[in-house]
Amino acid sequence: MSLARPNRSALPGQLTPPVVTGNVLDVESLTVDYLTQRGRVRAVEDVSFSVDRGEFLGIVGESGCGKSTLLFAIAQLLTPPAEITGGRVLFKGTNLVGLTDSALATTRWRDMSVVMQSAMNALNPVKTIGSQFKDAMRAHGVRSPAEIADRSAEVLRMVGIDPLHLRSYPHQLSGGMRQRSMIAMAMLFTPELVIMDEPTSALDVVAQRSLMVQIKELQRQLGFAIIFVTHDMSLVSHFSDRLMVMYAGQVAELGPTRRVFDSPLHPYSAGLLEAFPSIRGPRVPLTGIPGSPPDLAQEAEGCRFAPRCPQVLDRCRTTTVPLYQVGGIQVRCLRREDGGDSRD
Amino acid sequence: MTDRVLPDRAAANGAQPQPAASNGDAADQPPLLQTDRLTRHFRIGGGLRRQTLHAVDEVSLSIGRREIVALAGESGSGKSTVARLLARVYNPTAGEIYFQGKPLSRLRSRTDLLSYRSDVPMVFQDPFSSINPVFRVSHGILRSLKLHRPELSRAERQQQAERIFETVGLIPPADVLQRFPHELSGGQRQRVGFAQALAMRPKLILADEPVSMLDVSIRIGLLNLMASLRDEEGVSILYITHDIASARYVADRLIIMYAGQVAESGPVEDVLASPRHPYTQLLLSAVPDPRAELTIGGQTDRGEPPKVVDPSPGCRFRWRCPLAIEQCHQVTPELVQLAPDHDAACHVAASGAEVKAF
Numbered sequence: 001m002s003l004a005r006p007n008r009s010a011l012p013g014q015l016t017p018p019v020v021t022g023n024v025l026d027v028e029s030l031t032v033d034y035l036t037q038r039g040r041v042r043a044v045e046d047v048s049f050s051v052d053r054g055e056f057l058g059i060v061g062e063s064g065c066g067k068s069t070l071l072f073a074i075a076q077l078l079t080p081p082a083e084i085t086g087g088r089v090l091f092k093g094t095n096l097v098g099l100t101d102s103a104l105a106t107t108r109w110r111d112m113s114v115v116m117q118s119a120m121n122a123l124n125p126v127k128t129i130g131s132q133f134k135d136a137m138r139a140h141g142v143r144s145p146a147e148i149a150d151r152s153a154e155v156l157r158m159v160g161i162d163p164l165h166l167r168s169y170p171h172q173l174s175g176g177m178r179q180r181s182m183i184a185m186a187m188l189f190t191p192e193l194v195i196m197d198e199p200t201s202a203l204d205v206v207a208q209r210s211l212m213v214q215i216k217e218l219q220r221q222l223g224f225a226i227i228f229v230t231h232d233m234s235l236v237s238h239f240s241d242r243l244m245v246m247y248a249g250q251v252a253e254l255g256p257t258r259r260v261f262d263s264p265l266h267p268y269s270a271g272l273l274e275a276f277p278s279i280r281g282p283r284v285p286l287t288g289i290p291g292s293p294p295d296l297a298q299e300a301e302g303c304r305f306a307p308r309c310p311q312v313l314d315r316c317r318t319t320t321v322p323l324y325q326v327g328g329i330q331v332r333c334l335r336r337e338d339g340g341d342s343r344d
Numbered sequence: 345m346t347d348r349v350l351p352d353r354a355a356a357n358g359a360q361p362q363p364a365a366s367n368g369d370a371a372d373q374p375p376l377l378q379t380d381r382l383t384r385h386f387r388i389g390g391g392l393r394r395q396t397l398h399a400v401d402e403v404s405l406s407i408g409r410r411e412i413v414a415l416a417g418e419s420g421s422g423k424s425t426v427a428r429l430l431a432r433v434y435n436p437t438a439g440e441i442y443f444q445g446k447p448l449s450r451l452r453s454r455t456d457l458l459s460y461r462s463d464v465p466m467v468f469q470d471p472f473s474s475i476n477p478v479f480r481v482s483h484g485i486l487r488s489l490k491l492h493r494p495e496l497s498r499a500e501r502q503q504q505a506e507r508i509f510e511t512v513g514l515i516p517p518a519d520v521l522q523r524f525p526h527e528l529s530g531g532q533r534q535r536v537g538f539a540q541a542l543a544m545r546p547k548l549i550l551a552d553e554p555v556s557m558l559d560v561s562i563r564i565g566l567l568n569l570m571a572s573l574r575d576e577e578g579v580s581i582l583y584i585t586h587d588i589a590s591a592r593y594v595a596d597r598l599i600i601m602y603a604g605q606v607a608e609s610g611p612v613e614d615v616l617a618s619p620r621h622p623y624t625q626l627l628l629s630a631v632p633d634p635r636a637e638l639t640i641g642g643q644t645d646r647g648e649p650p651k652v653v654d655p656s657p658g659c660r661f662r663w664r665c666p667l668a669i670e671q672c673h674q675v676t677p678e679l680v681q682l683a684p685d686h687d688a689a690c691h692v693a694a695s696g697a698e699v700k701a702f
Contacts, residue, residue, distance in 0.1 A: 209630035277593035288564035
């Protein structure tokens with residue numbers, strides 16, 4: 001079983017690899033419910049998007065907006081009481097929803113890997129980094145010790161860690177190194193899609209920056225697609241190709257990162273952008289977004305952002321808002337109904 | 345927020361404290377709090393492998409009245425240890441803390457300590473584990489009112505608690521007081537933390553990363569709260585953070601720590617506009633700023649802050665510093681004033697050369 005995938009590793013140094021055919025991932029009308037004592041809580045509602053080969057998709061939103069649930073649903077990692085109650089997750093054309101664990105086993109980690117928020121919890125504290133790498137490779141049928149050793153050392157070198165640390169335990173590494181070795185582990189089979197759930201949130205700015213640059217560099221070399229979830233919009237601003245803003249389980253806005261940053265169409269995206277201070281330019285008072293996300297257990301009419309929206313209209317409280325297409329951007333806001341630019 | 349400008353900063357008598365603070369309550373008031381070569385070491389390992397971890401080494405800083413001082417640095421730089429030293433959770437290995445001109449090492453009686461703790465309370469990083477989950481949120485604040493202000497009657501305590509909750513934006517106060525922590529959001533819980541600190545009518549709040557566990561959209565509300573506590577309640581705040589942008593937003597002065605020492609300190613705008621220490625420049629270059637152009641490439645640092653175990657003399661940043669000269673490997677740089685009220689501990693900067701490391 002060869003690990004080398006020459007068709008992708010041979011890519012020259014360009015930022016976005018050429019589109020081969022089709023998308024790596026198509027999510028269609030995905031809906032996830034939590035069955036709680038208070039009834040159904042719809043954490044993800046009718047979310048559709050696709051991820052192109054080699055694309056970097058950023059997903060942002062506040063805690064509780066359903067972004068982590070969405071990731072878990074894509075990776076088929078949901079456990080009760082969470083349940084996919086509608087929609088499909090097409091990974092290279094195969095619907096993953098409803099597949100058994102054994103059917104998923106070949107895809108997981110080989111073609112699609114997940115980097116979790118806290119590397120300390122994701123790594124086994126009583127095993128060395130190297131033996132955890134070995135476990136993952138053996139699970140996919142790689143038996144030759146030499147091959148395992150070579151590949152393990154290679155992926156660690158890719159993320160800038162001395163292969164010496166294959167013999168280290170997680171506690172012997174710093175937070176940044178742990179997170180980088182998680183990413184190295186995700187690279188073991190050169191997957192086509194890497195899902196990252198706030199991998200940098202436990203790190204400080206310098207480590208965060210160097211990790212982001214490293215992820216982007218790896219993506220450039222290997223050409224995998226990334227879904228990157230974060231609550232810090234500024235973090236992905238320079239790295240993602242497209243940005244999806246989620247609010248209360250729904251897509252609020254989805255479009256090319258630069259355009260969402262330069263002219264956000266949804267008041268929530270605009271609010272998120274206004275929420276963090278800058279280290280440059282004049283010091284201006286900011287307000288953030290007052291209030292907190294709605295309780296999803298309660299069915300509400302109208303736009304879910306209406307109670308916090310600075311530009312709310314009367315209709316917003318009664319009309320269920322669909323996603324509008326506005327010049328290549330999807331946005332869920334009544335003010336964009338006519339497709340025009342009615343910002344004020 | 346534009347009205348909070350220079351008068352506050354003028355209250356700080358420079359970042360370089362005078363070790364001789366023995367003049368006590370002289371006519372020119374001493375800073376609210378001042379440390380003189382504050383040092384804390386931890387012994388690690390045992391037997392033959394005994395070593396000393398220098399968590400904080402000779403940190404001298406001062407905090408004026410009605411002033412927010414941001415203490416910034418990477419994890420492991422010793423900034424939380426400084427807060428714990430100031431809160432008297434740890435005793436210093438060496439050095440002294442002066443509060444309103446009086447050395448803390450002289451505080452012996454329980455009453456003195458209690459009164460210091462009510463003057464200088466702490467707000468913790470994690471709002472999910474710093475509030476007792478089995479009590480209503482009124483429990484903590486009513487208790488500290490009872491302990492620190494015994495003259496109040498029960499009804500007055502309730503009234504005070506409601507007033508304080510309103511100050512920190514927990515509205516309606518009477519209702520929120522009756523809730524349990526799990527009924528509140530992270531931002532609300534952190535406001536409870538500030539309310540508990542405020543209950544003691546403090547002079548200085550030690551806020552250890554108070555917003556880093558919160559969502560970006562809620563952070564700004566708490567930063568605004570900190571600014572209004574300074575402007576309206578006259579409280580000083582030591583704001584410990586690794587987020588330079590939020591430090592800039594709320595603080596008057598900025599102190600950058602690296603590996604247990606102060607690397608640079610000064611008025612926040614001066615430090616950010618013309619950082620003198622290479623480490624400050626590294627920190628600034630790492631801050632994501634969507635409004636700026638993308639600049640990947642050039643210098644991207646992959647190093648990590650050192651664990652300072654039995655250090656040899658020399659600048660602790662030298663291994664990551666592209667500008668390090670021979671002197672940096674031999675002599676530990678001292679904080680030198682390079683501009684009015686703006687100090688840096690860097691041999692290269694002190695020599696007058698322009699520092700442009702990152």
